[in-house]
Amino acid sequence: MHDLIYGVGALAGWIAFTYKLNHLRQDWTNSALRAMVAAFGFSAVAFTLTVGPVYQPIDAALGVPNLAKLFIHSFMVLFSVCVLQLLAFWQYPAPQARHRARVYWAVGLVVVATMSALIAVAPIHDRSTIHFWKTHAGETLLFWYLVMFLVALSAGLLAIAYRSWHFAGLTARMPWMRRGLRLTALGAVLSFGYCACRGGYLILISADVRVEPLVDIAQPFASLGQIVFFAGLTMPGWGPKTRVDQLSAYRALEPLWSALHDAFPGIALHSAAEGDSAAVGDVNYRLYRRMVEIWDGYLALRPYLPAPAASSGPDEPAASDDAARSIIEGLRNRQEGYEPAVVPPTRPPSVRDSELEWLVDVSRSFARLKARDLDHA
Structure with missing residues (x-):
């Protein structure tokens, strides 16, 4: 079931990525479109790496067990950075949007660098496991690694939900964009359900209580949220006008x-x-x-x-x-x-x-x- 759920999310990501990449070829100078394509690409790669038959051979090829998890989590953080960058280019003048994008990327890269340092020194590289959260969340360094990942991803998703919903109110004369932005906000909220479930699991772990079903319940939120996300961000192009x-x-x-x-x-x-x-x-x-x-x-x-x-x-x-x-x-x-x-x-x-x-x-x-x-x- 794990591979099926994340496989569907990966397939949706690659479809959205291919769809918008075709638009980007026609308008390469469009900063917002570049950010959207990058966001779809990061998400598609992250979901693909989460599938067991892909994750395990990559770990074996790298020669460092569980290192692929760092790529998965880092790409999801960068996904949220790209979507925030996209919304900035939709909402603000170009210089202001570029300044905000630089801030988002600086924060995102600091988070990724800190996560990389934590996972590099964590004692988890002796054997590979597909049940990463259930196996390693209780270990001190990995606990804080996962906390940082969830906090960064949650902050990005909540900011995306708020800004998408707020911006939708300013696009009254563009019904397809308004619907798309509201659907994007819904996708962000659904994706946050993943963070809420996994965050609850970490909080209980810190109290020496293991509720492992929370790890599994989070998976559909992640995949469904991303599918709704992709639909919302591509919806403005579905309108009656080509x-x-x-x-x-x-x-x-x-x-x-x-x-x-x-x-x-x-x-x-x-x-x-x-x-x-x-x-x-x-x-x-x-x-x-x-x-x-x-x-x-x-x-x-x-x-x-x-x-x-x-x-x-x-x-x-x-x-x-x-x-x-x-x-x-x-x-x-x-x-x-x-x-x-x-x-x-x-x-x-x-x-x-x-x-x-x-x-x-x-x-x-x-x-x-x-x-x-x-x-x-």
Whole structure:
């Protein structure tokens, strides 16, 4: 049963790794995507090494019994580091995300180095055993080795759960990303069930009480949690838009976004001074960000719009040509110093099925009408 449970987790890891590696080949400069692929790779290798028919021959080839366990536990710590790095690139400007990533990696590598030192001097290298926890958890050095592993992994998983759930609340206009982030949070909580069971076992061991079923109960939490994790992190790519469609829509929004951004630079979620926005997240996030900034620019422009357009909200869109003409006139009014009208502040609705398509149509109409105005100037 041990090999079956972890084998399923390994298979899911390699499927997720292969799936996202194909995306990475198309967008190698994407820092968030690189972190995701690395996370999937660390997890897949860790689960694969846990399977007995793989673990035992590797131990034999290394010539140091139980050394493969260090690789398994280290890769799981690094897995959590990579996911935290991924979420940082989704949530923060590129320089801030890189700083956070360096901190995560520094802490993770210190943990791995300390674990390596503890297992190197522990008296466990005379015989190999698949029942590592049940056999060695009661030995002093291995007890603290396992405590450090669980504390590091638990901290990473709980941070991932919190940040994923919190960030999901900021992606209301991207339902597939929102669902994926919430599923990622659920996967982190399920994976934490592994830490809770094994941690409870260590606490009881310290009280000279052995409840070995806790070791076995932890296994399904680990495998199921990782499967849910993989599903959540890949879910944004399952949506109705393909990456080609998303890139096309992202580029189509450029004329409207540029005009509103030039008029109201404050709408930028990440300023140019904070780094290259293309490095923040993948195309799902960049498209979502551009939509948010367009709506914020539209709301800032409302006091300068012609009266009928200013009185209608984004949830009551006009035809794309009419909306584009209103925006052009509003930008002209603002540039010429017209006195802005008093418009009650409102927010656009959080979700509308045709929102992206309508914005793309408006942006294309905006570009066409602006070009026509220049020709007639």
